[in-house]
Amino acid sequence: xxxxxxxxxxxxxxxxxxxxxxxxxxxxxxxxxxxxxxxxxxxxxxxxxxxxxxxxxxxxxxxxxxxxxxxxxxxxxxxxxxxxxxxxxxxxxxxxxxxxxxxxxxxxxxxxxxxxxxxxxxxxxxxxxxxxxxxxxxxxxxxxxxxxxxxxxxxxxxxxxxxxxxxxxxxxxxxxxxxxxxxxxxxxxxxxxxxxxxxxxxxxxxxxxxxxxxxxxxxxxxxxxxxxxxxxxxxxxxx
Numbered sequence: 001x002x003x004x005x006x007x008x009x010x011x012x013x014x015x016x017x018x019x020x021x022x023x024x025x026x027x028x029x030x031x032x033x034x035x036x037x038x039x040x041x042x043x044x045x046x047x048x049x050x051x052x053x054x055x056x057x058x059x060x061x062x063x064x065x066x067x068x069x070x071x072x073x074x075x076x077x078x079x080x081x082x083x084x085x086x087x088x089x090x091x092x093x094x095x096x097x098x099x100x101x102x103x104x105x106x107x108x109x110x111x112x113x114x115x116x117x118x119x120x121x122x123x124x125x126x127x128x129x130x131x132x133x134x135x136x137x138x139x140x141x142x143x144x145x146x147x148x149x150x151x152x153x154x155x156x157x158x159x160x161x162x163x164x165x166x167x168x169x170x171x172x173x174x175x176x177x178x179x180x181x182x183x184x185x186x187x188x189x190x191x192x193x194x195x196x197x198x199x200x201x202x203x204x205x206x207x208x209x210x211x212x213x214x215x216x217x218x219x220x221x222x223x224x225x226x227x228x229x230x231x232x233x234x235x236x237x238x239x
Contacts, residue, residue: 005030005151006051011060013205020115021205023060028198033177035196036186037229039233040136043205044186045083048153051184052080064151076104083156085136086143089129093120096128100143101126105226115139119168134160135173138169144177152176154185158192170195190225201229203212208232 008029013021021043028034036044049055050062051233053070062069087096097111115124123131128139137160143150154173158166164189170192173183177197185196193199194213199210201216209216209232213225220228220235 003030004028005128006066006184007061007063008047008051009061009063011047011050011062012058013043013050013055014058019205024205024207026200026207026210028182031177031180032135032197033183033185033195034198035193036184036200037188037190037193038202040188044202045155047202048080048155048184048186052078052153053209060061063127074151076147077149078151078153079144079147080136081141081144081152081154081157083159085128085133085140087136087139090127092125093131093135093142094124096098097142098147101146104147106146108150110135111142111146114142116125117145117172118142119165119172132160134162134165137161138165141169141225143157150181152181152183156182156186156188158187158189166192190229193225201232203233 004027007025008024008097011024012019038044046055049063050057053162064074067074093115094112097115098108099133101111115121118141120135120138123135128136131139136208143155158169161169173185177183196213199209199211199213199216217223217225217228220231222228222231
């Protein structure tokens, strides 16, 4: 049986009078790439923020590597890539990575390796402010992985990337998992779902599927994941 890296139980998150996540339950197996898919406003980012430990929750529990989400002991064990670039525009790619490495007491060679791992070795001396949007996203990813975390939470990591770079990033995500990391990757792009070991499909704060891509498609009676998602939504509405 696979070990569980992330466990979410009966999670409720509210924004004003709106319930964003409604008694939400899911688990993420260790050493896997799990895709978190759903339309905008479905609760994906809120769930990720709860796992990282920066989201105020109404009730329920989130456990990461056996500890409560947000526990200080998890800071080095968890890397988080937000949708907005989280790097300093007036520093170079290398300087950003080395700064974040220094926060963990790591040396410059570790930072430089992270820059290479996201395909930015040739742009290491460029100011982040001069980079394209896709390059800035990869610079943020370098800073998120610099501590070599056991858990990587990636919110829309391939937005703005061309098809070649998307493919390269997914190859790197797979390598991280092969090296023992656990990845939770959100996306709007259903073709990326086929690259995952497991899928969490979410709509309006509720989990509508939690299985392998093949099993999700089989349950929905189609080989097309976009259609599978629609079929599952419609099946849920009929209940």
